[in-house]
Amino acid sequence: MPLIAVLPGDGIGPEVTTQARRVLEALDLGLSFEEAPVGGAAYLQSGRPLPPETVALAKRADAVLFGAIGDPRFEALERRLRPEAALLGIRRELGLFANIRPAKLFPGLEDASPLKAEVVAGLDLVIVRELTGDVYFGEKGRRTNQEGLRQGYDWMGYDEGEVERIARIGFETARKRRRKLCSVDKANVLETSQLWRDVVNELSTEYPDVHLTHMYVDNAAMQLVRRPAEFDVIVTGNLFGDILSDQASMCAGSIGMLPSASLSGGSGANGMYEPIHGSAPDIAGQGKANPCAAILSAAMLLRHSLENEASAQRIEAAVAQALVGGARTPDLGGTHTTQQMGDAVVQALR
Numbered sequence: 001m002p003l004i005a006v007l008p009g010d011g012i013g014p015e016v017t018t019q020a021r022r023v024l025e026a027l028d029l030g031l032s033f034e035e036a037p038v039g040g041a042a043y044l045q046s047g048r049p050l051p052p053e054t055v056a057l058a059k060r061a062d063a064v065l066f067g068a069i070g071d072p073r074f075e076a077l078e079r080r081l082r083p084e085a086a087l088l089g090i091r092r093e094l095g096l097f098a099n100i101r102p103a104k105l106f107p108g109l110e111d112a113s114p115l116k117a118e119v120v121a122g123l124d125l126v127i128v129r130e131l132t133g134d135v136y137f138g139e140k141g142r143r144t145n146q147e148g149l150r151q152g153y154d155w156m157g158y159d160e161g162e163v164e165r166i167a168r169i170g171f172e173t174a175r176k177r178r179r180k181l182c183s184v185d186k187a188n189v190l191e192t193s194q195l196w197r198d199v200v201n202e203l204s205t206e207y208p209d210v211h212l213t214h215m216y217v218d219n220a221a222m223q224l225v226r227r228p229a230e231f232d233v234i235v236t237g238n239l240f241g242d243i244l245s246d247q248a249s250m251c252a253g254s255i256g257m258l259p260s261a262s263l264s265g266g267s268g269a270n271g272m273y274e275p276i277h278g279s280a281p282d283i284a285g286q287g288k289a290n291p292c293a294a295i296l297s298a299a300m301l302l303r304h305s306l307e308n309e310a311s312a313q314r315i316e317a318a319v320a321q322a323l324v325g326g327a328r329t330p331d332l333g334g335t336h337t338t339q340q341m342g343d344a345v346v347q348a349l350r
């Protein structure tokens, strides 16, 4: 019986994860679930945002269903105690270097995006974001500079091995889709990006069937608003991928629509699945959160970790059907509660 570790986290994390778990249970796949605290919720219980028992469960499980972390009450804590440290810590502990973030326009959501319907028509892209390197994990600190001023610093860097393994996932992903790979960097300024570009170019000789382009991140941000449907697969570093995926979510109508898979390689072993959004403290506890991103993350879990493509597609079809049937949370311009949106998806599964 496959074991799913459920880490609901903070804010709307538990609300959306409840709906994702319901959907998985409704499929009757004989999964077992075990829950553990993470983030601010875990800090309150044990003084640690990422308790060792939570890491142990995640490692023991076949896959992890993650909600969201973040709590404004803990913003002033030192970095290692903040909820965000738990998310970075678990990604590192599980070696989840590849973060797959699909942005797709679901039928009926043409008018949910602030972009014109004709601009987002046909939107179907995947951001392949590197997840365990870059400026996120370089040396950080505070010091006093020569003028006696306080200075904060975060070292940015990638080694060629890190670039090659994520670029390979980008090429492989593109190969299974429309065979277009856009590598996004800031090679006109950053040495890190120049190495990134060199390694991607070198690897491209193994993928002559994939059309590779390079784009600076500032241009990519603009093109995502101008012609988002032109993109097929984007491969990029940790920081740029974080920012561009939130932006791409609005092309699809809402940040509440974008799921993600975090993987440790080509296989889904120990994969972690989470919506790209955060704990949304502004709407937490009000039943306003859109659970679709979490539900679609559960579909990715079935696809990548349990190799159950048919059930993954059933969930995606049920989300589409619920939306076509008019189910909409407030972020999509509707009045459905989180629970009612979950009801509509479960109903559509039957």
Ligand SMILES: NC(=O)c1ccc[n+]([C@@H]2O[C@H](COP(=O)([O-])OP(=O)(O)OC[C@H]3O[C@@H](n4cnc5c(N)ncnc54)[C@H](O)[C@@H]3O)[C@@H](O)[C@H]2O)c1
Binding pocket: 012, 016, 067, 068, 069, 070, 071, 072, 084, 087, 255, 256, 274, 275, 276, 277, 278, 279, 280, 281, 282, 283, 288, 289, 290, 291, 293, 331
């Ligand atoms: N993966 C994660 O767990 C993750 C991701 C991003 C941010 N965070 C953390 O979450 C906290 C809040 O960060 P933030 O406000 O910058 O980003 P956020 O993603 O939590 O929220 C941004 C905006 O989007 C809305 N939103 C987010 N998810 C939604 C959903 N499912 N349905 C409807 N509306 C939704 C929120 O109400 C808010 O207005 C911070 O502590 C941050 O560090 C965690």
Ligand SMILES: CC(C)[C@H](C(=O)O)[C@@H](O)C(=O)O
Binding pocket: 084, 087, 088, 242, 276, 278
């Ligand atoms: C909360 C934060 C550490 C995280 C990130 O930057 O990776 C989040 O924004 C995300 O997109 O998953």
Ligand SMILES: [Mg+2]
Binding pocket: 242, 243, 246, 276
């Ligand atoms: Mg983010």
